[in-house]
Amino acid sequence: MAMKMTNTNKRFTIKAFDQTGDRPLELSRPGNMKSHPWSYMELPFDPEYELYNNRMTPASLNNITPDEQYWAVRTDVILRNTGEFPVEISGEDAFKFANYIFTRDINKIKPGRCSYQFACYHDGGMITDGVMLHFFDKLWMAQADGDLFNWYLAHAKDFDVKISDPNVWVSQIQGPKSLDLLEAVIDGDLQKPFNYFDFCTVLIDGEEVIISRTGFSNELGWEIYLQPENDFKKIGDRIWEAGKKFNLKLTGSPVFRARRIEAGLLSAGRDFNNFTTPFDVGLNRFVNMQKGNFVGKQALQRALQRKTINHRVMGLRVKDGIASLGSKIMHNKQCIGEVTSSSWSPYQECGVAIVRLNNNFTDTDSQVEVYNYKNDKLNAHICDLPMYDKNAEIVRGIDRKVPKTSNPWFK
Numbered sequence: 001m002a003m004k005m006t007n008t009n010k011r012f013t014i015k016a017f018d019q020t021g022d023r024p025l026e027l028s029r030p031g032n033m034k035s036h037p038w039s040y041m042e043l044p045f046d047p048e049y050e051l052y053n054n055r056m057t058p059a060s061l062n063n064i065t066p067d068e069q070y071w072a073v074r075t076d077v078i079l080r081n082t083g084e085f086p087v088e089i090s091g092e093d094a095f096k097f098a099n100y101i102f103t104r105d106i107n108k109i110k111p112g113r114c115s116y117q118f119a120c121y122h123d124g125g126m127i128t129d130g131v132m133l134h135f136f137d138k139l140w141m142a143q144a145d146g147d148l149f150n151w152y153l154a155h156a157k158d159f160d161v162k163i164s165d166p167n168v169w170v171s172q173i174q175g176p177k178s179l180d181l182l183e184a185v186i187d188g189d190l191q192k193p194f195n196y197f198d199f200c201t202v203l204i205d206g207e208e209v210i211i212s213r214t215g216f217s218n219e220l221g222w223e224i225y226l227q228p229e230n231d232f233k234k235i236g237d238r239i240w241e242a243g244k245k246f247n248l249k250l251t252g253s254p255v256f257r258a259r260r261i262e263a264g265l266l267s268a269g270r271d272f273n274n275f276t277t278p279f280d281v282g283l284n285r286f287v288n289m290q291k292g293n294f295v296g297k298q299a300l301q302r303a304l305q306r307k308t309i310n311h312r313v314m315g316l317r318v319k320d321g322i323a324s325l326g327s328k329i330m331h332n333k334q335c336i337g338e339v340t341s342s343s344w345s346p347y348q349e350c351g352v353a354i355v356r357l358n359n360n361f362t363d364t365d366s367q368v369e370v371y372n373y374k375n376d377k378l379n380a381h382i383c384d385l386p387m388y389d390k391n392a393e394i395v396r397g398i399d400r401k402v403p404k405t406s407n408p409w410f411k
Contacts (some may be wrong), residue, residue: 012060012125013048013050013060014033014048014049014050014051014056015047015049016039016043021362031054033056034055035056036055036056036079036081036082036171038081038171038236039058039081040233041079041250042058042250045061045063045064046061046062048060050253051083052084052275053143053144053145053342055083055085055169056289057081057083057193057252057253058080058251058252058253059225059252059253060252060254061250064249064251066254066255067314067346069251070255070258070347071346072332073219073246073251074175074219074402075402076175076177076246076247076249076312077174077178077180077243077248077249077402078172078173078174078177078248078250078251079171079240079243079250079251080170080171080174080253080256081169081171082144082171082216083374084131084142085143085149086168086170087141087143087149087152087164087165087166088139088163088165088166089139089152089161090139090162090164091137091159091161091162092161093161094138094162095107095139096159096357097152097155097156097159098139098141099291099338100159100292100294101151101152101155101294102299103117103119103120103255103278103287103288103294103296104286104288105291106132106139109132109134111134113134113198113199113215113377114133114134114197114198115131115134116130116132116286117130117141118268118278118283118286119295119296120277120295120296120299120300121296122295122298122299123296123299124277124296124300124303125273125274125275125276125277125296126268126272126274126277126278126281127146127147127151128143128146128147128148128268129143129272130142130143130144130148131212131223133210133225140166140168143222144268144269145268145269146268146269149163149307155265155295166228167228168225168226169226170226171224172215172217172221173222173223173292174216174217174220174222175219175220175221176219176220177246178219178220178222179194179220179245181239184242184245184246185204185205185238185239187205187206194213195213195396196213196214196397198213199212203250204239205235205238207230207231207235208228208230209224209227209235210224210225210227211223211224211225214263215395217255217256217259217260217395218380218392218395219259219394219395220397220400224239254343255359257341257348258343258344258345258346258352261315261343261345261352261353261354262347262352262386262387262388263383263385263392263395264313264354264387265384266281266313268342270325270340271313271341271354272285276310277300277303277309277379278300279300279303279304280309280311280313281311281356282313287300289304298323304366309359311338311356311357311358311359311360312356313354313355313356313357313385314354314358314383314384314385315352315353315355315383315384315385315386315387316339316351316352316353316355316380316383317341317350317352317353317355317387317409318350318353319351319378319380319381320350320379322343322372323351323370323372323374323378324339324352324371325339325342326338326340327339327342327370328330328370329368329369329370330368330369331363331367331368331369336357336368337355337356337357337361338356339355339370340354340355340356342354346406347406347407348387348406348407349407349409349410351378351380353370354385355382364382365382366382367379367381
């Protein structure tokens with residue numbers, strides 16, 4: 001007899017509590033729930049946490065609503081402490097090894113630059129993705145949620161390579177005023193140019209830190225990489241104090257949800273997974289089939305030869321509500337796909353989603369139906385991604401116009 005689920009409308013989070021008494025409770029496996037060194041900033045706001053790479057990242061703060069977070073990253077500047085997990089790849093064969101693990105040609109990326117990377121299983125299914133920092137003698141792969149560390153170890157035996165956890169923590173500073181804040185907090189002048197996907201070393205209150213012109217908002221922004229030798233509080237307090245002038249807001253994971261959906265930025269484990277190839281989700285341009293062998297290459301070659309591309313990724317605008325994750329997409333009473341990411345856009349004043357459509361459905365400018373978490377039917381419209389800023393001019397600092405009001409899509 002099948003077990004009836006009773007928690008489908010429940011939300012589960014991790015909370016922080018003060019230790020009390022003479023026998024404090026301790027986690028049996030504290031390594032599975034690591035806290036960010038800047039979590040002290042969040043604790044006054046009754047945070048709720050979620051796990052990401054076994055690192056806690058704030059899902060909710062009581063000082064700011066999801067809509068306020070959205071507008072903060074669109075109009076001012078935000079700080080978000082992430083669960084990104086940088087892994088260091090070093091040794092004589094570091095670059096050769098990375099070329100075997102990842103689908104792009106690592107040797108084409110210059111030192112001082114970042115690159116978007118993902119790895120595949122042997123059958124072409126995707127493991128996870130992230131941003132790789134290319135140093136002269138090593139690589140850092142700041143990965144999204146997923147287990148790449150053990151995947152590296154399993155494939156490293158034929159390479160002179162060292163896989164290690166440098167214990168680096170990542171925070172994102174994003175929004176139109178983010179570079180103004182950066183100029184205000186560093187000692188001296190910022191290197192010029194500091195282009196999209198560059199990284200460099202700067203001093204903040206005498207502390208040497210690495211920063212990169214990257215992020216997950218598709219807004220102007222940068223990320224900071226905190227290393228064990230850093231004085232975390234000294235750096236954090238300096239940024240927080242300087243940020244008051246720019247209306248800096250501390251945020252959680254909702255800050256990027258709608259914005260990255262509008263931009264078509266895919267989330268590992270949601271918009272792609274081990275059952276989807278890069279071709280299924282429109283990431284063809286990040287697969288270099290001309291370079292040497294890499295894990296999954298043969299399977300991807302077969303997929304191209306057989307034209308076995310099962311899905312296509314599109315956007316969705318939802319009228320008067322938010323589609324539930326996993327909702328079926330119905331067209332003429334036929335299921336044509338599912339919702340993989342979903343949120344509310346305060347700017348467009350409608351629900352927004354990333355969807356995976358069956359490849360045999362070709363009418364990609366269609367009215368469809370989806371369902372919310374109460375199983376109510378909602379009208380929706382399939383659309384292209386990104387939903388606006390087609391040439392990515394906002395994130396590259398070319399378009400510096402700040403939206404002053406919403407722009408409803410359903411008039």
